Each structure stands twice: as structure tokens, then as C-alpha cells.
Amino acid sequence: xxxxxxxxxxxxxTGPAVSGRPAVExxxxxxxxxxxxxxxxxxxxxxxQGATAKQLARAAELPLGTAYHLLxxxxxxGYLRRSEGRFxxxxxxxxxxxxxxxxxxxxxxxxxxxLRDELGAAVYFALYRDGEVRVVDVAEDPNRPAxxxxxxxxxxxxxxxxxxxxxxxxxxxxRRDHLARHPPAGLTPSTLTGESAVLRRLASLRPTMPVLxxxxxxxxxxxxxxxxxxxxxxxxxALSLPVEQADRLGPAARQLRCGVGAMSPAFIF
Numbered sequence: 001x002x003x004x005x006x007x008x009x010x011x012x013x014t015g016p017a018v019s020g021r022p023a024v025e026x027x028x029x030x031x032x033x034x035x036x037x038x039x040x041x042x043x044x045x046x047x048x049q050g051a052t053a054k055q056l057a058r059a060a061e062l063p064l065g066t067a068y069h070l071l072x073x074x075x076x077x078g079y080l081r082r083s084e085g086r087f088x089x090x091x092x093x094x095x096x097x098x099x100x101x102x103x104x105x106x107x108x109x110x111x112x113x114x115l116r117d118e119l120g121a122a123v124y125f126a127l128y129r130d131g132e133v134r135v136v137d138v139a140e141d142p143n144r145p146a147x148x149x150x151x152x153x154x155x156x157x158x159x160x161x162x163x164x165x166x167x168x169x170x171x172x173x174x175r176r177d178h179l180a181r182h183p184p185a186g187l188t189p190s191t192l193t194g195e196s197a198v199l200r201r202l203a204s205l206r207p208t209m210p211v212l213x214x215x216x217x218x219x220x221x222x223x224x225x226x227x228x229x230x231x232x233x234x235x236x237x238a239l240s241l242p243v244e245q246a247d248r249l250g251p252a253a254r255q256l257r258c259g260v261g262a263m264s265p266a267f268i269f
Contacts, residue, residue, distance in 0.1 A: 050086030161213035175199060190215045211224065215242075239253070
């Protein structure tokens with residue numbers, strides 16, 4: 001009869017003889033489930049566009065049922081996140097991977113609120129992570145409301161200043177990959193569509209200058225975004241204004257750029 005698989009895997013090391021018995025080789029106790037989980041985390045990193053449980057099970061050479069239970073646990077703990085049936089590295093990995101963006105940090109929020117009041121506009125902080133646009137935080141108030149996200153920000157990066165700014169910081173191959181997954185669609189009469197046209201615009205963006213967008217994502221709103229690149233982190237700080245204040249967009253963008261330049265070190269710890 002086959003032996004029943006045990007939950008823990010143990011390797012061997014040499015131990016002392018006991019009661020005249022020969023020494024038994026024993027090794028450090030290795031937790032098999034931890035080893036399998038780490039193999040899955042490594043496998044996720046090999047899939048730029050995320051991977052299904054079946055793909056990861058195959059890559060990590062694990063039974064599908066085992067992989068699924070481990071993936072679910074890793075996602076619950078924040079080490080993975082699941083989107084549309086695919087798994088990506090999660091935010092919790094940042095805590096063991098060295099410097100990271102301080103998402104949701106009280107100091108960052110306070111600085112964003114100061115910028116909101118100085119600029120007289122809603123202020124946004126966003127990242128490009130695991131192949132997707134992710135708005136981390138928004139500083140707004142009743143007098144300076146944020147743009148209503150009526151269309152998924154992840155799928156409409158070509159249309160809003162946040163997405164354009166983030167994509168503009170990526171290598172061309174990564175831009176093409178993103179647009180292949182999220183084809184540029186028309187959201188308003190001002191939206192630029194067509195992959196080639198969008199790629200040309202992204203290539204024309206200057207790496208340290210604000211990106212301006214006028215009613216491409218939402219009618220009645222103009223936006224600006226400032227690029228932030230710190231090591232491997234691709235991020236942006238952005239603002240939005242009602243179209244009636246469009247004449248303020250350029251000056252506000254320049255002011256935002258100065259503010260971001262002064263506070264950039266606060267993003268990292």
C-alpha cells in the first residue's frame with residue numbers, strides 16, 4: 001500500500017547513536033507547504049500578464065488542487081492578488097522586498113492634502129504595478145471633488161493623464177503589451193484611439209514634464225500628471241480640474257511638479 005503523503009517534508013542529517021543503535025541521518029526540518037508556496041511566488045514572477053492557477057501549478061510542478069489552495073492562502077494574506085482569473089504579486093511582498101512605495105501612509109496623505117489645498121484641485125497618487133494602473137490614494141473635498149471613475153482606470157490608461165503618464169515611463173515593449181491587453185477605445189470625442197497613434201503620443205512625452213489631458217477620459221474635466229520614477233517604482237501624482245478652469249491647468253501642473261520634486265523622498269522607506 002502506498003504511504004499517505006505527510007503534510008511536512010523532512011530531509012536528513014546525522015544524529016548521535018541512541019541505545020547502541022547506529023546513528024540516524026536527520027536533516028533540518030523543512031516545511032513542504034512553505035517550499036511549495038515559495039515556488040508559486042517565484043512562478044508568478046515569470047508571467048508578466050499574470051497567470052492562471054493551472055499555469056502556475058504546471059510551472060511549479062504541483063498538483064492543481066495543491067496549487068489552488070496555496071494560491072488562495074497567498075492571496076488572502078496579500079502576497080498575491082487575483083484579477084480576472086489571473087494571479088499577480090501582491091502588495092504584501094513589498095514589505096520583504098526592500099524599499100517600497102508608502103501606499104496609504106498618513107504622511108503621504110497629509111502631503112497630498114496640502115497639495116490639494118495649494119492647487120485648489122483634487123490630487124491623486126497612482127502606480128503602475130503588475131502590468132496595471134493602480135490609483136493608490138486620492139485627496140479631495142466637497143469643493144474639489146475627484147473625477148468620477150465611470151470607466152475602469154486600468155482599461156483606459158490611454159485616455160487619462162494618470163495612465164498616459166505611467167505608460168510614458170515604461171519601455172516601448174511594456175507599452176505595447178499594455179495596449180494589446182487594453183485596446184484604446186473612444187470614451188469621449190477627444191479620446192485618442194488606435195494603438196499606433198497612442199504609441200506615438202507616449203513616445204513623444206518628456207520624462208520629467210507634466211502630461212496634460214483635456215476631456216479625453218471624462219467630459220467636463222481636464223487633468224495633469226507628473227511622472228515619478230524612483231528605482232523600479234513607476235508612479236505619478238496628478239490633479240483634476242473642471243473644464244471651466246482649463247486655463248489653470250498648465251500653471252497648476254507646473255506647481256504640482258515643483259511640489260512633487262520637493263516631496264519625492266517621502267515616498268520611500
